[in-house]
Amino acid sequence: MKNFWQELKKNKKGQPILALAPLAGFTDSAFRLICREYGADVVYSEMASVSALNYNPSKTLDLIKFNKKERPYVVQIFGSNKDHFAKAIKIIEKEIKPDGIDINFGCPVKKVLKQGAGSKLMSDLKLSREIIEVVLENTQLPLSIKVRTEAFSVDLIKFLKNISDLPISALMIHGRTLKQLFSGPIDTNIIKKSKKYFSGIILANGGVNSLDEVAEIINKTEVDGVGIGRGALGRPWIFSRNSQNISGEDKKRLSIKVALRHLRLVKKNKGELGFNEFKGHLFWYFKDFIGASELRSQIMICKNYIEIENVLKNKKVLV
Numbered sequence: 001m002k003n004f005w006q007e008l009k010k011n012k013k014g015q016p017i018l019a020l021a022p023l024a025g026f027t028d029s030a031f032r033l034i035c036r037e038y039g040a041d042v043v044y045s046e047m048a049s050v051s052a053l054n055y056n057p058s059k060t061l062d063l064i065k066f067n068k069k070e071r072p073y074v075v076q077i078f079g080s081n082k083d084h085f086a087k088a089i090k091i092i093e094k095e096i097k098p099d100g101i102d103i104n105f106g107c108p109v110k111k112v113l114k115q116g117a118g119s120k121l122m123s124d125l126k127l128s129r130e131i132i133e134v135v136l137e138n139t140q141l142p143l144s145i146k147v148r149t150e151a152f153s154v155d156l157i158k159f160l161k162n163i164s165d166l167p168i169s170a171l172m173i174h175g176r177t178l179k180q181l182f183s184g185p186i187d188t189n190i191i192k193k194s195k196k197y198f199s200g201i202i203l204a205n206g207g208v209n210s211l212d213e214v215a216e217i218i219n220k221t222e223v224d225g226v227g228i229g230r231g232a233l234g235r236p237w238i239f240s241r242n243s244q245n246i247s248g249e250d251k252k253r254l255s256i257k258v259a260l261r262h263l264r265l266v267k268k269n270k271g272e273l274g275f276n277e278f279k280g281h282l283f284w285y286f287k288d289f290i291g292a293s294e295l296r297s298q299i300m301i302c303k304n305y306i307e308i309e310n311v312l313k314n315k316k317v318l319v
Helices: 004-012 028-036 051-057 057-064 081-095 125-137 156-163 187-194 211-221 248-285 292-299 305-313
Strands: 017-020 043-044 073-080 100-106 143-151 168-177 201-205 225-228
Touching: 004 017, 004 201, 028 043, 028 248, 051 073, 051 081, 051 248, 057 081, 073 081, 073 143, 081 100, 081 125, 100 125, 100 305, 125 143, 125 156, 143 156, 143 211, 156 187, 168 187, 187 201, 187 211, 201 211, 211 225, 248 292, 248 305, 292 305
Parallel strands: 017 043, 017 225, 043 073, 073 100, 100 143, 143 168, 168 201, 201 225
Antiparallel strands: none
């Protein structure tokens, strides 16, 4: 089976790969599609539990289903049970047919850590290697992993040395430690150093809010690309050079235009089940311009998609 990561690197001709990093509760099909339309080269699903796929797969399969226009599309999975990983991979390949599989070793959320997953799994060198081996044995899809610079007592280099002989296609490094969570500067030095211990595609991740910052990180780390997560919330156009550095009324108009497109996609994909989750996106779309607070207040009392659409279409919000 073709390794889309290598094809992507070749097609970019020296330009950085731009990925939409996985974000639980945000990177659903509607948001991924919009990011692809604005120039994201590859998109990731929300985190899918391998245990949930073993015991009650239907809900999780709904979570990770996708539109073919999103390709290349990577499903990210998490857990700590080797047998669950093996079965989950088979289910994903049969039912979803993505372009790649990603294992999360970086999530800092307590309920994930309590399962021995995410960053907790990164700190268990023996089990993390065994799980990677199990996934590789059960799929022909390219495997990628997402890690942090440090989790508990295990740093990135120690982790990579432990798996350096395994055929992993891509590595996304959140440039912060587990203790840092999602704040503070990223460690570009250790990301650059990781190139000595990993031969596949490397993406830097964390705190990226513009394409200028992408260029700066690539210059410092010399890696293949960047994963943008929170920097894309409310600004899926961050991947487009043509939409950089907009402000004022231009940004307000673009926010309303894209939010309406996003609303219609969510409504089509999820119906009323996606309504409250979509409201979370609206906070990010409308947080930086004059009148944003009043507009958010109007939106938050809306009870359905039609009411939100009417608020956004009201010409007064453009004044």
